[in-house]
Amino acid sequence: MGFTIDINGTPRSVDVDGDTPLLWVLRDVLGMTGTKFGCGMALCGACTVQLDGSAIRSCITTIDSVGNSRITTIEAIGATAIGAKIQKAWLDHEVAQCGYCQSGQIMSASALLRDKPHPTDSDIDDAMSGNICRCGTYVRIREAIKLAAQSQTKEG
Template identity: 70%
Template structure:
């Protein structure tokens, strides 16, 4: 049994140590906002925060989490930068199909947590590996600049 702190709440989890955090969140705890995309940490749909750092939960095992605080898309809106990002996402109408957006929002929030005024190059670097099949990259960048303003 392992105790995880997710979005400020403690959860007791009985799962194998090598189970990916993504499946712990979705299948064990029923938190389905974090999406499965590729399973090899290349698309970014499964991005969550571990102590504020964006990580791919499909390749992060339960035993790798240790005592870190986990933030998912369900809780990021309760953080100051997460709230700004979500508001800007709506204002700039970023979402098209929406499948990748939880991962995009998590990566964008992690960026603002470390860089309050990112340049286009900073945004491109931070968002690299978050794939949007609909191609809303221009609106994503605009939303991040809006949130940072």
């Protein structure tokens, strides 16, 4: 079955069954390996992408449920103002250790700052609660999100 989906602003046609998870379409069909497979049950957040700006778990999102929505992946997040600020803050705070979860972390963080440009610690905890970091860099993740939020405020 054929589907045309908007990935990072580009229409992409894929020939897969409708119940194929978006994660496998991205990785196996389109060769976009920045989005990671973690648990396959939407519990770890490694597969997080954005659907119309909201963080979703691509491992449980079927291709037929995407419709005409815009999908943004880690490959394009740096082209957005918020994404670029988050990526810089991630580097400034040396967030990544093994790095496996980081694409999902960044996708969730950028969705948070889009919706709440000045998040509280509670907002950050809520938005990031579905993203697991086996290396335990949660304190650095929170500080990086705060830094990215501050850089948004400074630019006005």
